[in-house]
Amino acid sequence: MKKTTVRILLLLSLSFISPVFAGNIITDSNMSIEEAFLNVNPDCPYEILENQSLIELIYYGYDGRLHKGQVVMDYRLADDLKAVFRLALKMKFPIAHAVPISAPAYFNGTEWDDNLSMADNNTSGFNYRKAYKQKNLSKHAYGYAIDINPFDNPYITKNFSVPPGAVYDRSKKGTFYTGHPIVIEFKRRGWTWGGDWANSKDYQHFQKVPSDSQSSKYKNYIKWDD
Numbered sequence: 389m390k391k392t393t394v395r396i397l398l399l400l401s402l403s404f405i406s407p408v409f410a411g412n413i414i415t416d417s418n419m420s421i422e423e424a425f426l427n428v429n430p431d432c433p434y435e436i437l438e439n440q441s442l443i444e445l446i447y448y449g450y451d452g453r454l455h456k457g458q459v460v461m462d463y464r465l466a467d468d469l470k471a472v473f474r475l476a477l478k479m480k481f482p483i484a485h486a487v488p489i490s491a492p493a494y495f496n497g498t499e500w501d502d503n504l505s506m507a508d509n510n511t512s513g514f515n516y517r518k519a520y521k522q523k524n525l526s527k528h529a530y531g532y533a534i535d536i537n538p539f540d541n542p543y544i545t546k547n548f549s550v551p552p553g554a555v556y557d558r559s560k561k562g563t564f565y566t567g568h569p570i571v572i573e574f575k576r577r578g579w580t581w582g583g584d585w586a587n588s589k590d591y592q593h594f595q596k597v598p599s600d601s602q603s604s605k606y607k608n609y610i611k612w613d614d
């Protein structure tokens with residue numbers, strides 16, 4: 389084999405090892421900070437808002453191709469989130485798409501609408517809102533929670549399940565279950581999974597309350613390779 393052929397093959401194999409840098413990434417979300425917080429609930433206290441960051445994520449879509457999306461969460465959780473998504477990438481675990489819930493598709497004219505986001509199987513984090521059918525604030529209100537592939541990982545209680553029409557079937561792609569490597573990785577990092585809850589199951593939901601010591605630097609925009 390000629391030297392040049394070897395070099396080309398080497399380059400090709402390297403590009404397969406590092407698919408993230410191989411180009412041809414489909415953009416699901418490319419919002420600016422302004423767009424990511426457009427129409428944010430005016431009741432959201434500044435102390436919460438100033439901790440939110442817009443985090444870039446790279447993942448395989450349900451089409452098996454590489455995608456770039458974004459999630460808004462507390463900046464202190466960004467390292468955990470990126471580590472988990474790197475595992476997802478390695479496993480080729482698919483994410484339908486990750487678009488901040490401020491997107492026009494999820495705005496109902498009044499507020500960011502989690503029902504629209506869930507029905508669209510959209511992965512999202514921060515949303516200043518109450519917990520579903522409850523009076524207390526959700527962990528999403530602080531940017532401490534993420535819902536992943538929510539249509540395929542519904543929230544099921546004795547009385548209802550959301551989003552409407554969703555059926556939990558762990559044999560489907562993009563689903564979480566006990567012992568799933570992503571569930572294990574989140575828990576190893578101190579996160580709670582809604583699939584472990586006793587009285588209801590929120591298979592899409594992962595949360596963690598960060599400690600102040602987790603990061604020293606406040607960042608608004610966090611790139612995938614930061």
Ligand SMILES: [Zn+2]
Pocket residue numbers: 528533534535590592593594
């Ligand atoms: Zn949730």
